[in-house]
Amino acid sequence: MTRNVLLLRPHELQGLVTMKEAIDIVEKGYREARAYPAISAPRRRVHSPGGVRVSNFPGGVHGLEVIGTGERPDKLNKGGENQTKEFRGYPVHLVHDSNTGQLLSIMIGEIDEKTLGYTSVMALRTAATSGVGFRYLPRENVSVAGLFGSAGQAANQLLALLTERRSINKVKVYSRDPDNRSNFAKKYSKCFNIEIIPVDTPEEVIKGADVVHCATNTSVPLFDGALLESGQHLTGIVGSNVQLVKSGHRSSRRRELDDKTAERADLIVCNLRETIMVEEPGDLYEPLDKGLIKIEDIYELGELGTELCSGRTSEDQITYHKNTNGNGVADLGIARRAFDLAKADGRGTWLEFAEPEDLPQAI
């Protein structure tokens, strides 16, 4: 007996999944994993002496009938204030049925947002993960967003915010290169039909914004946490892992937000608490290590919107979602959706394999 498995390649994964679908999937993934933790695991990275890093994302969403792993290679340049990459490999997703264990699809390539297309690495699920935070943490009727960064992650983060918060009518964008920020403003004000103003300093982004979101590749804090205003919601997306320090690729942990931010935040939400211990992402690990915050006070994304954490409880709280990194529960959920859509659209190459028990037995 033989079985068929769908091979999908990068050009066959474009134009499939919308931001709204992705946010719903990611919310479901984290929430189910909170109730059934054995289906989830933190990202784990391994590094070669040559500087190649492979990130692994095991997990699943049983409600979507999927379990498996994601894997992505890249090659980092050493050190620096911004993390840059010599090589970015495509992710490979191995999509299995969570009821039977059968392999459904081998999927190579970024699953990009349907309307935004190919922009950056894992941009859709990173933004969709921020999107779950946007659903519960900003105040009602927010209108002004402050955005750090002007590349693919920034576009996806902004789309996630606009998807969840239609009351946003003004965006201030800052990135170090004036051309990049004005190009971003031109391109995406049209694309999203919204006012986007490039600003010259980090201070201007934060002042008066209801939501501040970071979408850069920085390795050092972007601004002084003292600048934050009461009632603001803040999202950061840089996580990193301590193995980079252990292997000598970096001399210290990556940061994006400072200790002051962690101290001032009234409500901190991370994706998975276990990640903080396994990868020691600087933004939360270092203030924990210094005793400025306590692990028990940090909520997980899967607790948001449940009786464990309803989200923001007052207008003047500073809320802070540290979207440290993706996890399998988000990636495999999105991959399952992409598989279903690609299959229905007749995409990909069907591979035929012998069933394990039908292989030649011992001679």
Next chain:
Amino acid sequence: MGFLLLKPEEIQDLVSMGEAIEAVEKGYAGGHRYPVINAPRRRVHSPAGVRISNFPGGVDEMGVIGAATRADHVVQLDEGQNQHYAYREHPIHVLNDSETGELLSIVVGEPVEKSLGYTSLVALRTAATSGVGFKYMVRENARTVGLLGSAGQAANQLLALISVRPEIRRVKVFSRNEENRSWFARKYSQKFDIEIEPVRSLEGAIKGVDVILCATNTNVVLFDGDLLEPGQHITGIIGGNMQLVQGGFLKAARREIDDKTVERADVIVTNLRESVISEKQGDLYEPIERGLINLEDIIELGSLATGEAVGRNHEGEITYHKNNNGTAASEIAVAMLVYEKAKAVGRGTMFDIVEPSVLAEEFAR
């Protein structure tokens, strides 16, 4: 850009046990010298009993880094005495160049020993990992073996031992089912050209032998550690993981070897210490918890391979290798060997992958 896809049918007859042991040794030695290239196995489970095992890591000496992934549908039978599988999917190995990061190959299927063929899942790399231990821990003058178990793992473990110690002459095999042990003795005495005697009792397989190999799927302790004799080497292959207990599939952590064995052993070696802790593997985790041994007293397989630690100091020592589970050091090492050999003989299918810059032009809005 492109990669070589290898299917299960294409990787059946490529690798010998000796080659696999050599590759796995490179994997563990490299992981010892540069620990961040390896990570413990990590498993996730669905409520329906499907388990994904993920093995991230690489072997820099072979130019590879990546991950292996395998799905099993796990079922516990006999009130949790034995672990069975409703379905075991082909493992999938994703191999990237450890210098450039580029995808080299996706190897689907179980790499099997070329003279044994397909017997049981992960039998080749499990046995090859035991083989690294045999090389450093079994006495040079060992001649007799007690083998517990009579299926695919048993055949592979035995082949690994005789690959490393060709002077082995005599095997006593025990498994609970009489027919199975007699069948095993008949089949493999011929195949390996060695004397194999089926024995009626477990004690019969332990008394007077030089090496004891556990190759069963038990969830509970196989024998009393008091039976062990000076000079013996024991290898156990069951790891288990705490998520099985956490997910409600097992009431207690899997065991195969008892606390007494741990107390009596002069040298204890495990594949990766981090797995003992991260997966709370009963055979070593529980005696550590009880204070019978310290984690630091356990030697890692990689430090035997680099020569940093010694597997046996003298003839009279009891040595114990807890081959707690595969890691990428073995999975990726063997898969890379398969890829190299398959490529050399022109097997598999090349698939193109479009460059990101082309994608960005065609699809970015």
